[in-house]
Amino acid sequence: MTSAEAFIKAIESGSKHLVIKRFTLRYPEEKLKFVGDGYQFDPKRGVGIAGYRGRHILFHDKCTGCQLCAIACEGIAEAIGMVKVDEQWKHNKKAIMPQIDFGKCVFCGLCVDACPFYALFMTDDYELSSFTKEHLIYTPAQLAIKPKYDGDVQIKIDERGATHG
Amino acid sequence: MVVLAKSLEDRIDESQKLGLQVIKESEDDRLMTLNVGPQHPGSGHFRFTVKVDGDYIVYADPDPGYVHRGEEKMCEYRNFIQNIPHLERPVIHDSTNITYSYSLAVEELVGIQVPRRGQFIRAIASELNRQVYTLYWLAIYGIFLGHSTMFMWPTGDRELFIDLLEALTGARVTHAFNIPGGVRNDIPNGFKDRCLRQIAYFEKRLKEYEDIFYNNPLLRQRTEGVGILTKEDAIKLGVTGSVLRASGIPYDIRKAEPYDIYNEIDFKVQYMKTGDSFARSYVPFLDMRESCHIMRQLLDKMPESGEVRSKLQPNPKGAPGEAYRRVESGRGALGYYIISDGTPKAYRVKISVGSFRNMLALPYLLVGAKLGDMPSIYWSLNYWPVEADR
Numbered sequence: 001m002t003s004a005e006a007f008i009k010a011i012e013s014g015s016k017h018l019v020i021k022r023f024t025l026r027y028p029e030e031k032l033k034f035v036g037d038g039y040q041f042d043p044k045r046g047v048g049i050a051g052y053r054g055r056h057i058l059f060h061d062k063c064t065g066c067q068l069c070a071i072a073c074e075g076i077a078e079a080i081g082m083v084k085v086d087e088q089w090k091h092n093k094k095a096i097m098p099q100i101d102f103g104k105c106v107f108c109g110l111c112v113d114a115c116p117f118y119a120l121f122m123t124d125d126y127e128l129s130s131f132t133k134e135h136l137i138y139t140p141a142q143l144a145i146k147p148k149y150d151g152d153v154q155i156k157i158d159e160r161g162a163t164h165g
Numbered sequence: 166m167v168v169l170a171k172s173l174e175d176r177i178d179e180s181q182k183l184g185l186q187v188i189k190e191s192e193d194d195r196l197m198t199l200n201v202g203p204q205h206p207g208s209g210h211f212r213f214t215v216k217v218d219g220d221y222i223v224y225a226d227p228d229p230g231y232v233h234r235g236e237e238k239m240c241e242y243r244n245f246i247q248n249i250p251h252l253e254r255p256v257i258h259d260s261t262n263i264t265y266s267y268s269l270a271v272e273e274l275v276g277i278q279v280p281r282r283g284q285f286i287r288a289i290a291s292e293l294n295r296q297v298y299t300l301y302w303l304a305i306y307g308i309f310l311g312h313s314t315m316f317m318w319p320t321g322d323r324e325l326f327i328d329l330l331e332a333l334t335g336a337r338v339t340h341a342f343n344i345p346g347g348v349r350n351d352i353p354n355g356f357k358d359r360c361l362r363q364i365a366y367f368e369k370r371l372k373e374y375e376d377i378f379y380n381n382p383l384l385r386q387r388t389e390g391v392g393i394l395t396k397e398d399a400i401k402l403g404v405t406g407s408v409l410r411a412s413g414i415p416y417d418i419r420k421a422e423p424y425d426i427y428n429e430i431d432f433k434v435q436y437m438k439t440g441d442s443f444a445r446s447y448v449p450f451l452d453m454r455e456s457c458h459i460m461r462q463l464l465d466k467m468p469e470s471g472e473v474r475s476k477l478q479p480n481p482k483g484a485p486g487e488a489y490r491r492v493e494s495g496r497g498a499l500g501y502y503i504i505s506d507g508t509p510k511a512y513r514v515k516i517s518v519g520s521f522r523n524m525l526a527l528p529y530l531l532v533g534a535k536l537g538d539m540p541s542i543y544w545s546l547n548y549w550p551v552e553a554d555r
Contacts, residue, residue: 047473155324
């Protein structure tokens with residue numbers, strides 16, 4: 001290929017994209033669709049279930065206050081601390097539950113792997129920004145709330161190219 | 166440096182007439198020292214000092230260490246599983262490969278086997294992550310050669326693989342997916358079709374990359390014959406990965422010492438013989454194409470069902486002894502040498518990375534090159550400063 005031909009080919013391949021729809025998505029209006037309901041772990045089989053690793057969800061009716069999640073996090077981010085809760089549960093005599101500082105959390109999900117009681121999972125919620133550091137500390141009551149996430153955009157591929165649908 | 170309209174002799178004559186003292190220029194005065202980095206975006210978190218004589222570089226001295234994080238020491242204070250999240254921080258966009266060899270070494274110490282399906286998923290994640298890294302590198306290489314389309318396209322197409330990894334592992338860049346004993350989770354439903362579709366599209370895009378970038382006469386003129394690293398010197402300097410393969414040595418860890426299921430995969434080691442900047446930038450491109458081919462085979466040969474992770478106690482103890490395992494990462498051989506004393510924590514961990522070895526070739530290649538060729542030589546070395554510092 002001579003250099004003139006190569007130039008023409010380069011310009012041609014670039015100019016084709018003038019008429020192709022853009023690949024990027026318009027973020028706050030459009031959000032990506034994730035697989036499943038967030039990362040979960042099955043302690044019986046000892047294997048996780050695929051899903052997005054966003055902020056955690058804590059099931060108060062299952063948490064026994066065993067602190068295994070806090071121990072798992074000790075050498076990683078030290079984001080989990082156990083705090084007293086005003087709830088009365090038969091299986092949680094000490095009445096302590098994890099409180100997570102998302103300013104420190106690295107979202108590795110190893111605390112979920114450590115929980116043997118199906119009490120701590122992760123969710124699709126990744127929009128955690130706040131104006132103060134204190135607001136990033138989620139109490140057990142805040143962690144119990146199931147977030148609303150309605151992302152529905154996926155990569156679509158056709159003859160003309162790829163877009164975020 | 167002041168540009169002089171008059172010649173040096175004229176100036177000396179003038180100064181002597183005015184009664185000024187004249188100091189003759191020595192050899193050192195002719196050379197100008199330039200600092201590239203650590204804050205200049207042309208180098209990353211890395212500084213190198215070059216001395217230039219006019220337009221030619223006569224001396225180059227790399228000075229790494231600005232982003233040293235003490236990863237090796239940190240490994241001594243955490244157990245084998247807690248090490249995973251912090252070990253991937255040096256190369257967050259190649260995080261599956263940097264924990265791959267760690268997992269292999271720990272598995273050897275603890276004495277567990279990864280189930281067959283787990284090995285396949287690991288290899289798929291590793292190949293996807295290699296694509297993510299190579300596209301990121303290609304984007305930087307493009308922008309530093311002044312080709313801004315080549316910055317936009319790979320950055321956009323990187324999303325194809327980030328999307329797949331997000332579906333597979335649950336995180337976009339820091340996956341924490343490989344773990345001693347296998348992988349964290351099984352592949353989700355519909356992943357195979359999605360993967361095949363996006364790979365097919367990406368292969369079409371690679372042809373466009375070739376048209377707009379690699380066959381572009383402007384790029385060829387800037388990179389061909391620049392910074393030639395001969396075969397003998399490449400071996401002597403100990404470079405790895407694409408830099409070694411660009412100098413005409415078909416050496417790939419996946420082929421030379423196959424780990425997991427790579428001995429069942431049929432692929433060619435891509436290499437070029439010229440050893441210049443162009444070859445060093447073209448070999449990763451050929452690797453991306455080969456990687457698509459490998460991924461298709463992996464998805465095809467993967468067993469339909471089965472375990473993906475062997476059970477490991479929460480605080481695994483390694484048998485007293487040592488283990489060294491390495492994998493082929495985006496930048497070359499990436500190895501972990503772990504000494505265990507029988508406790509849940511490692512006695513010593515040494516990380517051997519491709520970036521550091523490739524960096525050692527930098528002073529050698531820069532001397533004699535023009536200053537304008539510096540970006541094309543520096544970025545073609547497939548170097549990542551954070552990984553080199555650990």
